[in-house]
Amino acid sequence: MMRKQITHFFVLSCKKATELIEKRSIISLSLIEKIQLNLHKSICDACTTYEKQSQKLDDILKAQIASEKAAEENPLKNEELKERMLKKIQK
Amino acid sequence: MDSPIQTTSPSETLRQWIIDYSDALYTRAFYKTSNKETAEDLVQDTFFAALEAIPKFEFKSQPKTWLISILNNKIAEYYRKAYKGALQPESRQGFRNVFDIYFDENEEWQKDQQPTEWQIEQSNLLDDEGFLRTLQNCMNKLPEAWSAAIQLKYLEEKKGEIICQELKLSSTNFWQILHRAKLQLRKCLELNWFNLDL
Numbered sequence: 001m002m003r004k005q006i007t008h009f010f011v012l013s014c015k016k017a018t019e020l021i022e023k024r025s026i027i028s029l030s031l032i033e034k035i036q037l038n039l040h041k042s043i044c045d046a047c048t049t050y051e052k053q054s055q056k057l058d059d060i061l062k063a064q065i066a067s068e069k070a071a072e073e074n075p076l077k078n079e080e081l082k083e084r085m086l087k088k089i090q091k
Numbered sequence: 092m093d094s095p096i097q098t099t100s101p102s103e104t105l106r107q108w109i110i111d112y113s114d115a116l117y118t119r120a121f122y123k124t125s126n127k128e129t130a131e132d133l134v135q136d137t138f139f140a141a142l143e144a145i146p147k148f149e150f151k152s153q154p155k156t157w158l159i160s161i162l163n164n165k166i167a168e169y170y171r172k173a174y175k176g177a178l179q180p181e182s183r184q185g186f187r188n189v190f191d192i193y194f195d196e197n198e199e200w201q202k203d204q205q206p207t208e209w210q211i212e213q214s215n216l217l218d219d220e221g222f223l224r225t226l227q228n229c230m231n232k233l234p235e236a237w238s239a240a241i242q243l244k245y246l247e248e249k250k251g252e253i254i255c256q257e258l259k260l261s262s263t264n265f266w267q268i269l270h271r272a273k274l275q276l277r278k279c280l281e282l283n284w285f286n287l288d289l
Contacts, residue, residue: 013198015190022273023266026244026251046205053206054273057280063217064226065245068122076118081131085109085138089102
């Protein structure tokens with residue numbers, strides 16, 4: 001157990017490494033976390049690939065959630081909602 | 092007797108704004124939440140919040156811009172609530188620990204779950220309606236708190252630290268929820284889009 005903990009300080013588990021990849025996309029990592037992550041990626045192809053794909057997903061999600069395209073191309077009407085609200089504010 | 096300067100009452104102003112802008116606000120709310128009832132509630136909340144605040148509105152900015160900024164706050168509030176509500180212990184039961192699917196007891200990737208290069212390299216994914224549908228389906232499959240976390244991450248142009256502070260309520264950090272969400276979303280898109288032909 002102890003040995004595993006020591007090994008994991010130097011070389012993160014894949015679970016922890018992928019967690020740090022996600023954490024880094026929100027807040028900055030500590031120096032130790034940065035070193036741990038880079039060390040892990042240098043010996044782990046799967047997590048390096050995960051990182052690349054995760055960043056690609058970030059780009060997609062960011063563009064998609066910020067996108068106004070659908071709203072501009074297909075604006076909606078809701079007369080019923082309008083009527084309902086107008087009725088409510090009648091004095 | 093009419094006063095020499097004709098002033099409009101807040102409720103008259105609001106009536107005009109509802110007539111002019113409710114469709115625009117509804118459109119925005121609908122595309123941000125993908126749900127008719129939610130969008131309607133958010134638009135109503137926005138106009139009623141506006142009614143209270145009209146005396147303070149100085150007509151320096153466009154009413155539409157001002158209303159949209161109120162709506163944006165309401166949308167973020169909606170997702171914060173969804174995130175927090177779905178993190179309560181009683182609603183957490185029922186979904187398996189996602190980590191068991193991907194990682195073994197040593198926290199290394201399960202053999203058959205290791206990420207490998209995707210087959211499809213496509214640059215204009217967001218113009219592809221098939222992809223957008225797949226993305227939406229995969230988002231819909233996520234537990235509510237997880238998709239809310241993803242929305243919150245990109246919805247507001249806020250620093251991550253601020254989002255984390257606003258959401259702090261349990262030992263589970265915001266990015267730990269995002270981690271689970273991303274693992275699932277990544278897998279779903281891999282199976283249904285990027286490596287579909289495998």
